[in-house]
Amino acid sequence: MRPHPRLTALFARLEIATLFALVVLAGALWAFVALASEIAEGDLHAFDEAILMALRTAGDPSDPIGGHGVEIAMRDLTALGGVTVITLIASVVVIYLALQRHAASAVFLAGAIIGGSLLSTVAKLAFDRPRPELVPHGVEVVTASFPSGHSMMAAVTYLTLAVMLSRNEHQFRLKVFHFAVAVLMTFLVGASRVYLGVHWPSDVLAGWALGAAWALGVAMVAQTLGRRGRIDPAQGDDA
Template identity: 65%
Template sequence: MRLPAALTDLFRRVETATLIVILLIAGALWVFVGLASEMMEGELHAFDESVLLALRTPGDPANPIGGPQIELAVRDLTALGGVTVLTLISLSVLTFLFLRRQRASAIFLAVAILGGQALSHLAKSGFSRPRPDLVPHGVEVATASFPSGHSMMAAVTYLTLAVMLARTEGQLRMRAFYVAVAAILAMLVGISRVYLGVHWPSDVLAGWALGAAWALGVWLLARKMARKGQIEPERSVET
């Protein structure tokens, strides 16, 4: 079966990288919607409980595995997804872009991060899932559980910062380094939330999925705006 001429022309004009990112965004949103649907139907309860209990000493749900030293380290990691740390890191990157005379990119980045934060609050308000009561909480919490705000904002902030920094870098390996570090930080924050018993695993998976979709969408929009001259152009990759 032959594709319509207009669709064929579209595929010719759109870069392979753009198509891949669009597919990744669609996949991430599909994961989020699937998790939200399963969560509301109660289908994730067994999975969530088994993972949460696997991180506790057998027979003693109040005691996380690894002992006090690991628990202290995990509390430090979870702070990487908190508002204070994310704000300080974001301001540092914004200052970097201003010093590089990329004022338009800095403003775009600030709007992108604030937009991601607004999306996180909106997503949380749409669901009223209670926090886990299966184990004691390792840190204080106040909002609803789904999706994990720390996990989502870590993915939104770190990945968005990474893709914007990568635009200023001419070496491909450095671009990969930025994205890899951002992904690792987001993963550590999410895992820490489950370890501390303040989120179900599916909360974290949903936060990662929605946060990654947002960051990838920011990358696509930045490329489009750069081509229109609305923000500074991306630095070409050195060969």
């Protein structure tokens, strides 16, 4: 008995999507490793220093460009990648999924974000890079610099939330909306860390790369678990 043409096309799309996801995942991991290697050799110091100084008023490293209002806005944005806000937002979405009777998805989401947080902590302890001292810090910091924990956790949390929320959407445009918001939030958090002088730009790039790799891995696992019935399957023809 020959398989139905639509079924054959679906499996072909799944194979292409999986291959593409693996390539992107490998690329993100390669980017992180490459950044770590360059930092260990000191090759990115000039790049990092140039970006940090470009965000400061000429001749006064203590004065960020844009004025006091922009600095306040950046402090607000950087909080979106902090433990308190991340925990609050993730908890709200986990509760929402539970109330929607997607208990397995809620547990999976919580585990994915906690796992990403542990990975960020381990990475910081492993590299133990000092914070920038080139410019004054705009907010208080207590941990190591590489990779940027705020940037990584923003990528882990917001991209993972987009993955899980989009699985329950039937409309493709709403799926795109979830990911567009997640990418924007991740970018703003990372940019704010450099602007406030608490991270080298390479710290943020590494945080984005590792966080995106984690979120993409979560998406692939979720897709597999959904097909096996372990969590709720993705909705819509374009799932």
